[in-house]
Amino acid sequence: MPRVRRETTSGKRVVYPNLQDLTFNEVKAATDNFACESKLGEGGFGLVYKGKLGDGQEVAVKRLSRSSKQGAEEFKNEVALAARLQHVNLAKLLGFCIEGEEKMLIYEYMPNKSLDTYLFDPVKRWLLDWEKRVQIIEGVSQGLLYLQEYSIYTVIHRDLKASNILLDIYMKPKISDFGIARIFQRDEIEANTQKIVGTYGYVPPEYVKRGMYSKKYDVFSFGVLLLQIISGKKTSNLYDDYKSYQAYELWRNDNCENFMDSSLDNASTTCKLKRYMQVGILCVQERWEDRPSMLEVSSMLKNETEIVPTPGTPAFSTNQDEEDKQKYSSSSHAEVYSANMETNSELIPR
Known part of the structure; x- marks a missing residue:
């Protein structure tokens, strides 16, 4: 360590x-x-x-x-x-x-506060046009890419969500709050924890079921966030309002415009809308092995000529068995925070 x-x-x-x-x-x-x-x-x-x-x-x-x-x-x-x-x-x-x-x-200090301040507000959401949302999506992806591939540590944030995305004076995003982050060794693929941490709606199924986490944990959270930025809807109820399955059905039927936030002008969007929805759905796949890496996510978002794989049905969809649904609901119905990252340092008071 x-x-x-x-x-x-x-x-x-x-x-x-x-x-x-x-x-x-x-x-x-x-x-x-x-x-x-x-x-x-x-x-x-x-x-x-x-x-x-x-x-x-x-x-x-x-x-x-x-x-x-x-x-x-x-x-x-x-x-x-x-x-x-x-x-x-x-x-x-x-x-x-x-x-x-x-x-x-x-x-x-971030003068424009956090992303949720705008995204889920009926008035302020109009300040987030499609261009700004694309800027936020790509900025967050670059921040995660740095954490996973290019920083001196391999870092799993474990609490990526709209309220932890701060916006500077130019509405450019900055990931905040590393209180429950974990450091991965470079050769680690996955790890296990006895305590479930994170925020309801952003936590991947393998973590809830088995306490297993990997770099694909943050990929899942990013996928949820990406779909929220497109739709302007928060994850308030796992099965009635959870948007990944709806996004999948609309994307599959080539009807992406009906998933888009109503505050956005259809004419202002491009083929990026369908592409971004497809990437978001890939990120919230049930099996972590089926999710792309952040390196692949970043490339698919920035390179419009790159082929994006066809996603399967996303996690927590309506065809899941009731046992899995009940297990997820009982373990993650509220925000649970716990600091599990062990460091070899101590903070000594004055």
Whole structure:
């Protein structure tokens, strides 16, 4: 397992390369004493605040909830990974604060918040035209490709979803939240875990049934996200509203326009719509072996002359047996978070 190198001397602060080590008072001042007006949102980790550092840089501060034991583990994971992952389509970690019981992460500020803010809003969805959606789809695919193939680690994110896709001032996407990510060894094909983590609707069947995960975990999540971006519909109910099977039927009958978000102008789309639906359906295949790699996904999205394989019926379709459906529903009907990535580093308070 790769180690996070650090230099520590008794009584001195922890040093991480390229990260600012901020005091509690510095963060307190940046967020105007964590004012309600500075609050951006709330998640399993804790509260997120907008702040401005002494040099004028705007930041997003994730403040760990003191009552969350899982959050403390996620904090370790996020620092260990995010500090060493550098890509235009990943949210950039700028610094951290560890002081007493306080643990905070300081990220670059994304003025347009997260993708779900627009995608599932009846008014704001109109701001996401087809060109912007294509930009977001391709940007997320490049971020995942970096994590799986080109970063110093092979990283499985395990919680890719619309709320974890942040949008910069140009509406370009950045993948965020590495609290439950796992590092893969380069020669690993798959691994097993005893705890089911992730978010309902984005978790692949082999993970729910057997605790098995691989790089194809994130491929499945990407497929769900891709179909959501096209349709503008969230996964609110596994069998009534889950869109992969509907997408498959419409794609197979050459009726893709009826799957498209109603806010989009049919005339503004191209043959990319059918192609993107086909790629999305391939990504949510039942067997992980039938899903393409992110390298193949990226190539199919960008190269319009490349032949895209014909997909089979997607996972969790209406022809699945009731036992599989019941098992999935009982284990993933709510968001479950657990930090399982073991690192060889420790975060030492001031």
